[in-house]
Amino acid sequence: MEIEKARSYGFCFGVKRAVEMAENSPNGYTLGPLIHNPLEIDRLKRLYNVHPLSSIEEVDPQKVKRVIIRTHGIPKRDLEKLQKLGVEIVDATCPFVKKPQEIVEKMSREGYDIVIFGDKNHPEIKGVRSYALHDRVFVVLKPEELEGVPLKERIAVVAQTTRKVDQFQEIVDYLIRRGKEIRVFNTICNATFENQEAVRELAQRADVMVIIGGKNSSNTRQLYTIARNYTDAYLVEEKGELNPNWFKGKKLCGISAGASTPEWLVDQIIGEIQKITQTDKLETKG
């Protein structure tokens, strides 16, 4: 079986930057996991003594001297709390996530209703929406959720950075019919977009796709759902999850990885697939 990596995959600019910042901030604490990849979080613990805290309440200034803000950002109120606590703040918020935060602040100041295309439970979105200066903010995944919502005529719309552009389009199409001025900020990040296009291209040719990344990672799940449209696809966090049956009789196995998946993990998984499929071949021959 042949193995081919998508022409674009894995670590994006914001994640690379955050990991470097964490490596340069030993003994630091992150609010929530720095990125959505448990193995990389473990590595930072082991090598740099960087630990995640689950909430701002756990920031005890006696013990915590340095807080690293995760790539997804944090709500404005939490940032202000940290500033008051007087701890050192290392802001690893992805610059592409800062963008929608700033837009939401500016557009709410200018009186626009705000529509955010995203998952209201995702930390990025909790952060982004917290920047609105009014409460006319609507977080939706589908246009139907806006049915019956009394929207104003001027609406600004932003997207979670890791969403699919097609679905963003559906929201915009809906809004065009509802409002008079729709100010559309395409905040879906290019890396996400390129990884998505690359997975689409490869999945159309491959017999089976393995997508590597955290199961709570939005962008990884998007890659998985795209791949699944075209061929057999599996989402794995680590090599132990690989199943030899997936590869039986397959000719081309495509590989992609989420924006928070480190290259060492991709290499490891590919090594394991090679091992599995060789074993499989021997068995078939035997």
Add this chain to the structure above:
Amino acid sequence: MEIEKARSYGFCFGVKRAVEMAENSPNGYTLGPLIHNPLEIDRLKRLYNVHPLSSIEEVDPQKVKRVIIRTHGIPKRDLEKLQKLGVEIVDATCPFVKKPQEIVEKMSREGYDIVIFGDKNHPEIKGVRSYALHDRVFVVLKPEELEGVPLKERIAVVAQTTRKVDQFQEIVDYLIRRGKEIRVFNTICNATFENQEAVRELAQRADVMVIIGGKNSSNTRQLYTIARNYTDAYLVEEKGELNPNWFKGKKLCGISAGASTPEWLVDQIIGEIQKITQTDKLETKG
């Protein structure tokens, strides 16, 4: 055969207003036809001595004392020329057309590239585009026309008031993938939209549709193309064009009319269809 009028059709607010303004401006001259309906233009000539001029060059201040600006508006330069000539100006530009003119001026001042969804040869669009303060204005009917155009990241987009919202959407969808901020102004007027929805609803039930209006009227042609998607449809300017064969064996004839079609003309055409189909019935019986 039954005849049914669409639940919304004909004269819109802007056209009604323009006709009233022309009736109140006897002996006036319009730059181009006031509205896109030759019979109504004739009526204004006969009853109010209001005559169309074909271009600004024909405005001789010795003879022309009063110029009525048509519903579609005129280019900014022409308006300035009129002001210099010192003639009385009666501005019958539809307020819904003024809107995109103002938007294009404002957005070009703020440095946005301008995309206009419309027909570059239509007087409304000639007027609208003339308000841009820079030359980065692209008038298109389809997204493909923007392929290869080096657009900036911030783009404002407006629509010809009489276009179909579905096609406007296609342009916006395309732009979302090209730029970072797309400022969408849905300037398609509600009357147009309602007339279109009504024709769609009726055409799905009718055996034949007759759309009444000027053949150079953009909004009338849109109604016609919508109707034709669902059933036999004909576009007529006057009763002489009606053909008895259209109605043979039909049960329900739907009627709609463009925004510049006066009610008296609709009544006249319906009367003629009734006459034709009764004759037809007699013949069938005989």
